[in-house]
Amino acid sequence: MQPSSETQQRERIPVEIFPDADAAAASVAREIAALIRERDAQGRPTVLGLATGSTPVRLYRQLIRLHREEGLSFKRVVTFNLDEYHGLPPTHPESYRCFMQEQFFNHIDLPPANVHVPDGLVPRTEVFASCRAYEDAIRAAGGIDFQVLGIGRTGHIGFNEPGSTRDSRTRLVTLDALTRRDAARDFLGEANVPRYAITMGVGTILEARRIVLMAWGEAKAGVIAQAVEGVPAPQLPASLLQGHGAVRFVVDRTAAAELTRFKHPWLVGPVDWQPAVTRQAVVWLASTVKKPVLKLLDEDFSEHGMADLLTERGPAYGLNIRVFNELQHTITGWPGGKPGADDTHRPERAAPFPKRVLVFSPEPSDDILGMGGTLRRLADQGHEVTVAYLTSGNLAVPDEEALMAADLVADLAGTARDPAVGLADNVRRQLQAKPAFGQDSAEVRRFKGLIRRSEARAALRHSKLGAEHTRFLDLPFYETGRYRQFHPAEADRAAVARLLEEVRPHQIFATGNLDDPSSLAAVCWDLVRQAYRSCRAAPWAADCRGWLYRSPTRPWNPAEIDMAVPLSPTELALKIQAIYQHKSQRSQSPLADATLHEAWQQAEASNRATARAYDALGLAEYAAIEAFQRWPA
Numbered sequence: 001m002q003p004s005s006e007t008q009q010r011e012r013i014p015v016e017i018f019p020d021a022d023a024a025a026a027s028v029a030r031e032i033a034a035l036i037r038e039r040d041a042q043g044r045p046t047v048l049g050l051a052t053g054s055t056p057v058r059l060y061r062q063l064i065r066l067h068r069e070e071g072l073s074f075k076r077v078v079t080f081n082l083d084e085y086h087g088l089p090p091t092h093p094e095s096y097r098c099f100m101q102e103q104f105f106n107h108i109d110l111p112p113a114n115v116h117v118p119d120g121l122v123p124r125t126e127v128f129a130s131c132r133a134y135e136d137a138i139r140a141a142g143g144i145d146f147q148v149l150g151i152g153r154t155g156h157i158g159f160n161e162p163g164s165t166r167d168s169r170t171r172l173v174t175l176d177a178l179t180r181r182d183a184a185r186d187f188l189g190e191a192n193v194p195r196y197a198i199t200m201g202v203g204t205i206l207e208a209r210r211i212v213l214m215a216w217g218e219a220k221a222g223v224i225a226q227a228v229e230g231v232p233a234p235q236l237p238a239s240l241l242q243g244h245g246a247v248r249f250v251v252d253r254t255a256a257a258e259l260t261r262f263k264h265p266w267l268v269g270p271v272d273w274q275p276a277v278t279r280q281a282v283v284w285l286a287s288t289v290k291k292p293v294l295k296l297l298d299e300d301f302s303e304h305g306m307a308d309l310l311t312e313r314g315p316a317y318g319l320n321i322r323v324f325n326e327l328q329h330t331i332t333g334w335p336g337g338k339p340g341a342d343d344t345h346r347p348e349r350a351a352p353f354p355k356r357v358l359v360f361s362p363e364p365s366d367d368i369l370g371m372g373g374t375l376r377r378l379a380d381q382g383h384e385v386t387v388a389y390l391t392s393g394n395l396a397v398p399d400e401e402a403l404m405a406a407d408l409v410a411d412l413a414g415t416a417r418d419p420a421v422g423l424a425d426n427v428r429r430q431l432q433a434k435p436a437f438g439q440d441s442a443e444v445r446r447f448k449g450l451i452r453r454s455e456a457r458a459a460l461r462h463s464k465l466g467a468e469h470t471r472f473l474d475l476p477f478y479e480t481g482r483y484r485q486f487h488p489a490e491a492d493r494a495a496v497a498r499l500l501e502e503v504r505p506h507q508i509f510a511t512g513n514l515d516d517p518s519s520l521a522a523v524c525w526d527l528v529r530q531a532y533r534s535c536r537a538a539p540w541a542a543d544c545r546g547w548l549y550r551s552p553t554r555p556w557n558p559a560e561i562d563m564a565v566p567l568s569p570t571e572l573a574l575k576i577q578a579i580y581q582h583k584s585q586r587s588q589s590p591l592a593d594a595t596l597h598e599a600w601q602q603a604e605a606s607n608r609a610t611a612r613a614y615d616a617l618g619l620a621e622y623a624a625i626e627a628f629q630r631w632p633a
């Protein structure tokens with residue numbers, strides 16, 4: 001899509017938007033390949049600045065493919081990585097050196113002597129000299145031709161956290177609390193995440209001749225919009241890229257969602273006032289002028305750049321009523337449809353009743369966090385609910401929890417001949433001998449998975465759903481994978497499709513559609529989508545409706561909601577109790593701070609925020625709301 005000139009004025013960094021991350025990564029890979037070939041032809045080396053993390057993995061896969069299939073050679077390429085954790089040896093599985101070897105360097109013909117990654121083991125007293133030597137090496141190589149960047153949720157580039165200035169150079173930095181929290185899963189617990197890192201500076205990055213920053217998934221959307229449209233400031237280091245002569249952001253559609261051209265398109269050009277964008281505009285106007293929808297005046301519209309909306313769909317009086325009714329009709333206490341009622345304006349159809357409802361939860365606890373109140377209602381209202389846990393979730397169980405459970409089993413039985421005690425003893429021995437960041441055996445993972453099973457059952461009991469309503473698929477891709485490095489296969493898709501064929505649902509609830517494609521939720525979402533597609537010809541699929549729920553990290557705006565299920569204060573309290581049952585998932589960090597740390601806090605805040613937003617629009621004053629979007633399966 002060609003951005004309008006208003007968009008170009010507002011966006012201070014060119015943004016290229018692709019339908020998905022794979023298409024975007026393929027395009028950047030082709031650009032890098034063309035640069036390498038051009039410089040090879042001139043007999044000159046190509047100097048690449050490289051990043052780690054989930055974002056560039058797809059790019060590296062594409063470059064490896066070009067090497068294997070199209071003879072792209074890296075013999076004359078020189079690389080400099082942005083950063084490295086301080087204190088981690090290069091052999092550590094979470095070190096960036098190890099990441100680069102596994103994800104890229106081991107698969108191409110790049111000479112090891114051409115690789116540069118900051119030394120994470122350099123003693124504190126020598127860090128300064130080592131950082132200076134890194135900068136000297138970049139200069140000696142002729143400077144960076146092409147810099148690849150990702151972006152953190154703090155707006156960091158490399159590990160230049162908020163506060164990093166435009167002229168900062170390669171140095172030792174302290175990691176931001178949010179960054180450490182984001183890395184907690186990879187390190188199997190926040191307490192294990194290093195506190196310091198060595199990073200190229202913003203100034204070092206800005207010297208690169210060409211810069212491409214990539215981002216996927218909705219978690220990055222806010223920070224992308226701020227970096228592109230906001231005033232450049234050290235509080236958001238990526239915004240300091242503004243003004244570089246050859247910088248570009250390459251993003252997927254979900255990471256672009258907060259740019260003004262999508263979020264408030266009426267501010268940057270003419271709009272085709274279809275119902276969805278009309279609703280989006282009216283909701284935005286109401287929250288901007290802080291009035292309920294039914295009190296918006298013609299002047300409010302014209303003073304906020306929406307005169308054409310009035311001309312096409314106005315006056316305000318009728319427009320307000322139409323949008324108010326649309327919003328009102330999203331609210332229902334009957335998420336499975338109200339039997340026997342007129343359903344013309346209800347989000348879900350009345351018949352059939354009861355419905356067979358299939359809820360997909362990527363890991364145990366995603367179901368309760370995203371739709372615990374609705375699950376309870378569906379059960380209360382007599383529907384046949386099945387909750388399918390796609391993965392065992394064992395990677396997220398801290399060792400301490402597993403040790404506690406193993407102790408319990410061993411104490412209980414008291415006879416070493418009991419096979420359960422044998423398992424518990426093995427688990428205890430293995431965990432006690434486990435080195436820092438060591439990987440768990442299949443036996444330990446099975447044990448940890450069982451802990452999550454019992455938590456999931458306990459949480460569902462709180463939602464009035466018995467064990468007969470649960471299915472634990474333990475999909476194989478998870479059992480053999482690591483976070484950010486999952487490779488689902490046909491067996492996984494087939495298992496999901498088999499369940500669909502068995503349940504023949506009238507309603508499917510799923511999540512993960514807006515997440516970073518390498519996240520567990522997105523991998524699971526993709527499996528559900530593909531499995532559903534493979535069943536589309538089945539007779540039950542003709543009468544099946546899909547609903548999307550979301551993790552509680554960002555509440556939906558009312559304009560994005562198709563079904564809003566209100567929760568009373570008691571229902572909200574019950575939901576929180578159900579979340580509590582996932583004991584192994586409570587924060588392990590002793591630093592209780594003021595931020596929303598625990599999952600239950602995030603879920604509560606998100607459900608309350610949605611209710612407040614409905615209230616502010618003049619709809620109804622509920623304690624909390626769980627929100628859903630229709631999935632146009």
Ligand code: F6R
Nearest residue numbers: 051052053054055150151152158
């Ligand atoms: C990594 C790096 C970081 C990441 C950023 C995003 O070398 O420099 O700035 O690019 O933290 O990480 P992901 O891609 O994992 O979301």
